[in-house]
Amino acid sequence: MQRFSLLDLSPVPEGHDVSEALANTVTLAQAAERAGYHRFWLAEHHNMPGIASAATSVVIGHVAGATHTIRVGAGGIMLPNHAPLVVAEQFGTLATLYPGRIDLGLGRAPGTDGATMRALRRYAQQADTFPQDVVELLGFLGPAEDGQPVRAIPGAGTQVPIWILGSSLFGAQLAAHLGLPYAFASHFAPAMLTEALHVYRENFRPSAFLDRPYVMVAAGVCAAPSDDEAAHLRSSQLLAFARLRSGRPGKLPRPVADIGTEIPPAVLAQVNQALSCSATGSPETVRRQLGEIVAAHQPDELMVTGMIHDPVARIRSFDIAAEALADLVEADAAA
Incomplete structure (x- = not known):
């Protein structure tokens, strides 16, 4: 690369x-x-x-x-x-x-x-x-x-x-x-x-x-100091994509505590598949996942x-x- x-x-x-x-x-x-x-x-x-x-x-x-x-x-x-x-x-x-x-x-x-x-x-x-x-x-x-x-x-x-x-x-x-x-x-x-x-x-x-x-x-990519924080921040994008797929596009949502309660399981599976070429987590996790993408392709x-909803976190x-x-x-x- x-x-x-x-x-x-x-x-x-x-x-x-x-x-x-x-x-x-x-x-x-x-x-x-x-x-x-x-x-x-x-x-x-x-x-x-x-x-x-x-x-x-x-x-x-x-x-x-x-x-x-x-x-x-x-x-x-x-x-x-x-x-x-x-x-x-x-x-x-x-x-x-x-x-x-x-x-x-x-x-x-x-x-x-x-x-x-x-x-x-x-x-x-x-x-x-x-x-x-x-x-x-x-x-x-x-x-x-x-x-x-x-x-x-x-x-x-x-x-x-x-x-x-x-x-x-x-x-x-x-x-x-x-x-x-x-x-x-x-x-x-x-x-x-x-x-x-x-x-x-x-x-x-x-x-x-x-x-x-x-x-x-x-x-x-969604990177943060910890894996948990990155997953929380990424929930905004997952929710926005699910709403788009369901014909309800809107502004970028605030992050949610449990994405599974916001999106039906079948839709969430589709969203995760569509957004699977990604890296989410701490600096170490993101480095490893991006490296895997580069190595594969x-x-x-x-x-x-x-x-990410918060521009500073983005x-x-x-x-x-x-x-x-x-x-x-x-x-x-x-x-």
Whole structure:
């Protein structure tokens, strides 16, 4: 493993509002920069009361302006919701304002419900145009060509690094075909992780962007001074995910004493399986569990994420994780 990074969903905790959530995101990004994280990514979600990063490119610009060296990007932009030209202009502008620091991860799913898609003025089509849209976007961000009828200004020539995000084999195949870096959403959908990484690595075609495969694996993390405290803090995320799965999304709940009394056993089993690619516990426990994930999947980069109701405890959690991840990077470099 060469690097470690952080995905922030900009959670809105119960008892707080969106303004506070966005301020917490900036504070977390600044802490992540100090702790040695390589990237700080934000994700596009719409019509979600507990997530404040719907205008993802705007939040990326806000975070980049409040930090100095850490890369800031999208993990990801849901491309079916947008025209490729608009995305190229947005991220071309960001790359112009913050050169060498902007990433663009692309997702294939709309990331929302049908009514919200219609409100976004994007409509499901019979044909999946994601591959063509990615290629079009790459063209807008590449060098302008003579006679090109439409150019992204800003955007053309910025060469913003594009990542393919996925939780199935489709994204792995597309990333391999285009020679792009690949990030797997194992923090909430780990079922096909091993197979997807194999497909990507075996079928990768060198390109102008990469000469060899580059894999990012995502994992949840909730670290605290003790295993018991970490488990207590993580109950917020388990409860939020269960409510989302049950069609009742809301703000990030406060932690509870006994998660088993809050979530039916069958639903809790599904939640635990979906969030199984994770590390929860004391510094020693988290170091061991993150090491097991890295050893099993050999990622070039590990991106951690985690939602904790208390923003101070959340920063502490990622600080603890950073120490463990730095040790893993150092050990891999020495091997």
